[in-house]
Amino acid sequence: MAVFIKLVENRAPKEYADGPATDIVFADITEGESAVVYQYDVLPSGALRILRVPQGAGPVVNSVVAPGLWVRVEGHWHGTSL
Template sequence: MSVYVKLSAEARSPAEPSSGPLDMQYQDSADDGVTFEYDLHPSGAMRVLRVFEDTPHRVEACFGPGAWLQVTGTYLRSGSAY
């Protein structure tokens, strides 16, 4: 399942107009065998991980606890290596 993140208006860069929340999408790709999952740090920071079948996961994006409002997708299973 892909990961969808809704960012707060305050998370936008100063050059972007703040017209409300910004949605970020990380789409799975059946062609490449790549999926996206997310995990949460105890601080509230959230990471979006690019998950490969045969290689270590890669951090695709990281959002501070005040930057994201909502996330949907697959939560990284505990015990998975990255």
């Protein structure tokens, strides 16, 4: 499963028609030796952290999105469910 992030729409109204500009997708690679899955978690500050998990290795931070920049996230949660 990929991780999908919907960012805050902070653009001029004429640019709202360009929906994909406010979306970020981290697509999993499921085939071959370079297989990788993406997961996310939310830090206590509200920052969204995207983790890259290569096959057979531990997670590595891929990117961080500031708390005020993202609205919604979908995908595989990294960590324990509450």
